[in-house]
Amino acid sequence: MESNREEAVRCLAIAQKHLSGGNYPSARKFAQKSISLFETPDAIQLLATINSAETSTEASEAASTSSATETHPSASGSKHRHVNGNASSSGTAGGMGGEKREYTPEQKEVVRRVRACKITEYYEILAVKRECEDVEIKKAYRKLALALHPDKNGAPGADEAFKLVSKAFQVLSDPQKRSIYDRSGSDPEDRSSGMASAASSFRSFNGGGGGFEGELSPEDLFNMFFGGGGQAFGNGGFGGFGGPTVFTTSFGPGGFRTTRMGGGARPQQANAEPRSVLIQLLPLILLFAFSLLSALPNLFTTPPVPDPHFSWSATSTYSAERHTGGLGVQFFMDPNEIMRHPVIGAELARDGIDWRKLTTNTDQNPTKAGPALAKFERGVDNTYSQKLYAECQAGTDRKMRLKEAEIGVFGIGTDWAKVERIQKEVIPSCEELRKLGLLR
Template sequence: MEINKDEAIRCLNIAKNHFGNGNYAAALRFTKKSISLYPTDPAKDFLEKAEKAVANEGDQKSSTNNSNNSSSSSSGPSTSSKPSTTSSEKKYTADQVSAVKKILACGTDYYEVLSLEKKCTEVQIKKSYRKLALQFHPDKNNAPGADEAFKLISKAFTVLSDPQKRAIHDAGGGDPEQRGSGGMGGGAGGFRGFHHAGQGFGGDEISPEDLFNMFFGGGGGGAFGPGFSSATFVGPGFAPHYYRSGAGRRAQFQQQRAARQQNGGTPGWTVLLQILPLLILFGYSLLSGLFTDNTPAFSLRPTNVYSQVRMTQSHQVPYYVNPSAFRSTEQSRQNLNRVEQQVEVDWVRGLQHSCNNERRERATRLNSAAGVFGIGRNEEQYQKALKMPMKSCEEIKRFGYNPDY
């Protein structure tokens, strides 16, 4: 399909990268994936090259194994007399059992689960998670409860690696998605106060002088107590006033407006002087936005700008950068690690989204093939749905995530 062409080209680039690094098996795997997505002539030509490299590598390994077997057989019968120790029983040690109990006893104290302090950095969190994930992975640890301990370790990493979830955990737990928007109440109340104050003027518009006093003298909604001080500019000088709350304050505003109307209104330069602080604040916000560089450092897909492919050091995730703009980042090891960590985070998020779509698609197919209460079940379609390929869910396991959890 034409829609898979970009993904096929990306897989072919990854295959060539693996081939240049001597990883011929991975190169062959990605080449086949490229052809399955969208067959192209360059991919077919490269497939033959990758298959030959894999075959030559296998011949070299087999010749090496044959020479090792011949040397071991000539060394005497003592080495072959050792009985086989393989067993179908899953074995575990007392230390593994003790370690599992220690993890499970931590509960929801995720710092204790990962054996970290509260002041730990992101690098320390990632390092501790990798170490514990290898130690408690069900393929490595067969002790009772190892699977639950592994899930708890993954949960701890998910929370502590997310700044918002970590902040909520530090504050005493809670779900970030259940946080209300109550923090905006105070601001909304303040603006409602201004609105009602305007209504107290008899429906007239608020003058620039009144607006200045509201923002910088405290005339908004009675939130500043029974009274407040402000300065009213009148010509070259200014006169201090004490505003009262409630009806007294509204009467004072009306008296000031009547006085201005009798004096022929407020001069234009005085109005400009009064709103000047607001204009300065607005200009500062606008300029700070113009000088902020929000250009992304990488892209997960090739474009005309992001044309150079790179691979992360940790999990060999491909990403694309602007060659000229990325030189400064490449020269700093710390900045490069930060960018590649973000690449892997975005990659995993994309895989999680794709995995969820795959699981929903499989569930839909299973329900469609199951019929109604088992009546009219299509066994062929049901088995086909069970064997549906879950590429994203399988790929995400490389990062220590269990999509079934």
């Protein structure tokens, strides 16, 4: 309720103070209290931060404990037996220091369901649909966090289930991470998946074996066509590169001169009989032929005729008023230009219509739009809608910045009446899109 807002803000500030001091249970207690009094995005984000920080601390403590128990195996075995002994009791499980942690069958079932999910099945972990809204994700997280918190749920595996829920909320509550996860289906914070995919593609290109070991230099590319002969292309790909045999080519008095170095090197063949010039230039001829063939369609097609100009407001030049047949957008055209247009003007002339003879008192749509004019008007509708979308987005962003600047980090000292006025501010371009049926 609105009356609980100030108390919620006070609890949020106390929670932040406990988080700074490392007192995670108290910080969580006051953060949850703030949410129950008056839910705000800052309180939900702070609760997620508390859970994440506590998870990191527990992981580091578990690592140090594991290192210590490896040094003293007898202590590890004693603790293991103690925990198993506690876990065998009905409705209890061993907790930190060997104390019994109670749980109910319902709590145990929640733990079992969450742990049965794969670690990256975030929607299944939170038990929400893929197309759900952010509000549903937050509600599901609060419900599971309260049910699985180690202080309230002593069932075996509750700690791991709680970490899975926290990780799922951390990804799905962030729009950017959620978008990446929806596209890839993997953890967006795991940077190794993209590297593995790139490495696999590179191995596929290499043919799994003796392919390119690095980038080709211009000399290598030239030798690939002219200097390598059959050996450069043998053995399943460009096997001659990166191996013991190196080919170089240069121009000399006798045409091309080829030198082969390494692996039983042969003497320089300066006077060797040059190959046919046509064969040597064959790669360049093929490249030229492909370029010519790709350009042929453009040689026999007529360039498109540009559309006539138009204006959103009437001027001495743009005096012919008209409304589009689709959205009914008002625009103005130059009657002389429209009648000179090779397509639209010819279409109007066939119908015996001359826009230059129309007066300002004539009906705004004096002619029925033919195919060419109708196509042009669809372009006008598209331009107008894009203009409205851009203005609507700019206005929405401006409102969001003003709202965030007024609320601040924790909402302390916020003028909520001003925030409400900002929220209710009408954006004309957005309203126009709604009237046209282009925006819900």
